[in-house]
Amino acid sequence: MALLDRAIVRTLPAVPKPIVRRISERYIAGTRVDDACRVVEKLNAEGKMATIDVLGEEITTWEEARHIGYQYENVFRTIDEQNLDSNVSVKLTGLGLKLDHGLCREILERLVRQAAERGNFVRIDMEDSSCTDETLALYRELREAGLDNVGVVLQACLRRTLADIETLADLTPNVRLCKGIYVEPEEIAYQDFDEVRENFVRALDALLRGGSYVGIATHDEWLIEEGKRLVREHGRLPAEYEFQMLLGVRPGHGDRLVADGHRLRIYVPFGEEWYAYSLRRLQENPKIAGYIAADALGRLLPGRNGR
Numbered sequence: 001m002a003l004l005d006r007a008i009v010r011t012l013p014a015v016p017k018p019i020v021r022r023i024s025e026r027y028i029a030g031t032r033v034d035d036a037c038r039v040v041e042k043l044n045a046e047g048k049m050a051t052i053d054v055l056g057e058e059i060t061t062w063e064e065a066r067h068i069g070y071q072y073e074n075v076f077r078t079i080d081e082q083n084l085d086s087n088v089s090v091k092l093t094g095l096g097l098k099l100d101h102g103l104c105r106e107i108l109e110r111l112v113r114q115a116a117e118r119g120n121f122v123r124i125d126m127e128d129s130s131c132t133d134e135t136l137a138l139y140r141e142l143r144e145a146g147l148d149n150v151g152v153v154l155q156a157c158l159r160r161t162l163a164d165i166e167t168l169a170d171l172t173p174n175v176r177l178c179k180g181i182y183v184e185p186e187e188i189a190y191q192d193f194d195e196v197r198e199n200f201v202r203a204l205d206a207l208l209r210g211g212s213y214v215g216i217a218t219h220d221e222w223l224i225e226e227g228k229r230l231v232r233e234h235g236r237l238p239a240e241y242e243f244q245m246l247l248g249v250r251p252g253h254g255d256r257l258v259a260d261g262h263r264l265r266i267y268v269p270f271g272e273e274w275y276a277y278s279l280r281r282l283q284e285n286p287k288i289a290g291y292i293a294a295d296a297l298g299r300l301l302p303g304r305n306g307r
């Protein structure tokens with residue numbers, strides 16, 4: 001299957017842009033903030049919360065990083081104007097992490113302060129392992145500066161995650177826990193599907209025990225059930241945790257969670273850079289290209305969606 005996934009990825013740049021757009025439109029809200037807000041309004045009407053992500057390509061200048069910051073400010077304004085139930089998710093490389101730690105902190109802190117003024121929240125996405133230390137360091141800096149309306153992401157595939165939970169424990173962090181989307185080397189990351197699942201369960205248990213608010217971000221049915229079991233065992237009320245899913249992925253699972261009284265937040269990406277972003281994300285992780293191809297082809301590839 002891995003070979004087939006890689007083959008799909010290699011052919012992607014040759015696929016006409018309108019077709020890539022049709023494939024991705026289920027996963028990306030559109031190019032403008034209004035597109036994202038229309039999607040969020042619909043999700044809210046279905047009893048789902050959202051987190052809006054401004055898609056950006058790899059940035060190389062301060063101006064580009066600042067521009068992404070301004071786009072988020074516009075997102076906050078629009079969320080308020082339209083009275084939407086949504087926070088935002090940001091990627092620190094888009095805010096200049098690889099250019100200058102100080103610049104990135106300045107833009108991030110400004111966003112988090114603006115969110116606080118509006119009673120909103122900023123989730124810092126976790127990128128590949130070259131960013132983990134700096135991302136967690138910036139998160140700590142903001143929390144130690146007294147900002148509480150900011151959360152971070154931990155990836156169950158990384159061997160370091162349980163240690164990170166211990167290191168962050170004094171902050172009682174608000175954490176989105178996910179498997180991790182980046183392909184990482186064996187020395188630092190579990191490669192086996194079941195090992196990642198087991199680490200997810202251990203991490204979730206540790207976070208709940210430590211009092212963290214957790215966003216349980218998965219479409220994996222087995223993990224969703226484990227998540228339900230753990231929040232029950234830890235005596236969490238529905239307002240004290242949430243499930244999270246990506247726009248367009250397994251919406252039936254999300255509907256069932258909401259019908260059962262769990263909070264659910266949907267990740268809603270939008271932006272002009274949808275094409276470059278889609279290609280890059282698909283190329284970074286051939287497995288995801290496989291999911292999408294299987295989905296788009298009406299599951300012509302039986303058995304691909306199990307793991």
Ligand SMILES: Cc1cc2nc3c(=O)[nH]c(=O)nc-3n(C[C@H](O)[C@H](O)[C@H](O)COP(=O)(O)OP(=O)(O)OC[C@H]3O[C@@H](n4cnc5c(N)ncnc54)[C@H](O)[C@@H]3O)c2cc1C
Nearest residue numbers: 125126178179180181217218219220244245246267291305
């Ligand atoms: C709200 C949210 C935020 C996330 N934020 C981050 C982050 O900050 N950093 C990070 O590294 N990762 C992030 N991820 C991605 C995550 O790490 C996983 O790569 C992804 O969710 C797939 O893992 P899974 O738990 O759903 O299990 P899997 O076993 O991989 O997936 C279960 C099933 O869900 C479907 N599926 C899963 N993902 C997709 C997809 N992208 N497209 C189509 N179908 C899919 C497939 O049918 C698959 O069989 C996020 C995920 C979610 C839901």
